[in-house]
Amino acid sequence: MADQVICALSDVFARWFAYQQQRGIQVCCPEDELRPSPCRYDAQHPERWKPWSRPEMSDLQNIASALECVFHPAIHAYYGHGYAGQITASFKGLAVTLVQPWNEEDFERLQQNLVAHVLMLRRLKLPITLFLATVSDESRVISLDNETGEVVLEQLGKKxxxxxxxxxxxxxxxxxxxxxxxVTPAVPVNLPA
Structure with a gap:
């Protein structure tokens, strides 16, 4: 499973960078993003970035253990592969921004947010999901269903x-x-209310 996730994620990065290049867009960090990252590759243009792969893959086992649960293997590969900047994409007309850590500090913050997300779901007696991407509607998030491995669009705090x-x-x-x-879809998305 990990290899499939990493291959698919690498393919997303490659297609996204090729898309930007075809349109003459230089991939840069947001102007307010001055935090260090191994994603930065050009000392003369420190705003430029590309995905960075860890020499050894990390995982989220520490927080899964702390939460006394087992995380779906796909989430370990998704977040443990390395670091990247914001990748915007469309899924059947729905604009999404993949959540990826920018550096080790960001990876730690991501883990804290995942813990908070899981604790909220437990408090609400909802099945565990682990977020993957954001959408323009802040009340919804794209997540991995921890039990089935399906990718879902979920209404936060709801079934x-x-x-x-x-x-x-x-x-x-x-x-x-x-x-x-x-940041917005080119095609309207019709989802059930």
């Missing part, structure tokens, strides 16, 4: 969930790159 893909690799393979500045 409402829509299955987008049967696995994380399948979801990643269906993403279409959006220009770095794009």
């Amino acid at each position: 409402k969930r829509w299955v987008l893909a049967d696995s994380l690799p399948a979801f990643l393979q269906r993403l279409s790159p959006l220009a770095q500045t794009a």
Whole structure:
């Protein structure tokens, strides 16, 4: 599973960077993003970045153990592969921004947010999901269903969930790159209320 996730994620990165290049867009960090990261590769242009792979993959086992649960293997690969900047893409017309850590500090913050997310779901007696991407509607998030491995669009704090893909690799393979500045879908998305 880890290899499939990493291959699909690497493919998303490659397609996204090629898309930007075809349109003459230089991939840069947001102007306010001055934090160090191994993603920065050009000393003369420190705003430029590309995904960085860890020499040895990390995982989220520490927080899974602390939460006394087992995380789906796909989430370990998704977040443990390395670091990246914001990747914007479209999933069947829905604009998404993949959540990826920028550096080790960001990876630690991500873990804290995942813990808070799981604790909130437990408090609400909802099945565990682990967030993967954001959408423009802040009350919804794209997550990995921890039990089934399906990728779902969920209404935060509610039982409402829509299955987008049967696995994380399948979801990643269906993403279409959006220009770095794009944050809204080009096509309206019709989801049940």
